[in-house]
Amino acid sequence: MRRLPRAIMITAIVATLSLPAGCGSGGEVPPSAGPAADRVTYVTGFGTFGREAYVYVAMDKGYFREAGIEVRVQPGTGSGENMAALAGGRAHFSPIDFTAMLLTAGAGKPTGTVAVAAVHQRTLAALMALGDSGISEPKDLEGKTVGDTATSVIAMMFPTYAKLTGVDRTKVKWVSLQPAQLAANLASGKVDAIGQYVVGQPTVRNAARGKEVKVLPFGDVITDMYGSALSTSATLAAQNPDLVRRFTGALFKGLAYAVDNPKEAAQILLAHQPAQNAEAAAAELTLIAPYVRPDGGAPMGAMSRERVERAIRVLREAGAFTGEVAPESVVSFDLVPQG
Secondary structure, three states, X not given: OOOOOHHHHHHHHHHHXXXXXXXXXXXXXXXXXXXXXXXXXXXXXEEOOHHHHHHHHHXXXXXXXXXXXXXXXXXXXXXXXXXXXXXXXXXXXXEEEHHHHHHHHHOOOOOOEEEEEEOOOOOOEXXXXXXXXXXXXXXXXXXXXXXXXXXXXXXXXXXXXXHHHOOOHHHOEEEXXXXXXXXXXXXXXXXOEEEEEHHHHHHHHHHXXXXXXXXXXXXXXXXXXXXXXXXXXXXXXXXXXXXHHHXXXXXXXXXXXXXXXXXXXXXXXXXXXXXXXXXXXXXXXXXXXXXXXXXXXXXXXOOOHHHHHHHHXXXXXXXXXXXXXXXXXXXOHHHOOOO
């Protein structure tokens, strides 16, 4: 029988029993016979948009069940809160924006978390504005109001983005909004721009009733950055690497299926999250496909020490932090998928 360490199993059971039965949670019925499934809580990166559909695909296709895992899903609210949930034992896995992990570590704040696979091989961080907002380049952000969640990695990355693009960040006002409020507030003109992943453009356009949406991708100037990385607590990675590997394998089977079958994946998402828009969800999954597959035939989820070193150097040279960050302190390389 596969077993989690006692303390982690107790946390998982408590978290599972406390989850609501409706929208915002999901799960699989464990097999009626055979070894008991490991129960884990998964927190999405940000809300339950189309880009998050792959966890529900992995559930519905039985990939977690085949791996001996029972999953409960909770919607995430951004990298800062998600890291805290992992470190505090309130969740076991979550896709965390890798830049946020580096910035937090560089600031000398222990995260208690490690990355175990790259969901996105390039950063998806961006700002979005309506086509008639007067924002067509980074400098146009000065004097404008940007909406984002309080712990979003986009807000964390903005000082580096501003420095590299010549924007006076003191002239940009930021206001805190919940994930579900972002697109609506942009569409209504309550904010001039919002933080979003680049693949969120269809969802934002849908909220803006088809209006043009201008995208300012951070990856154009902040290079060598991975996007979201599947992460877990440093404790779980050290104490139960078998569970981490099984979960990663099942989740990434769901990711591969979702980007290869975006329309079907969107319908699976809607079965769990009826408030989502199937067309926008499928469009997000189509846009995300090029971001999840590594170059050179490496397996999905691959991460290299050399590239992590370069990412740390880019952020340090941009003045994002001055402290030393060892790649091994933020990535458990022995758990990263290998070819």
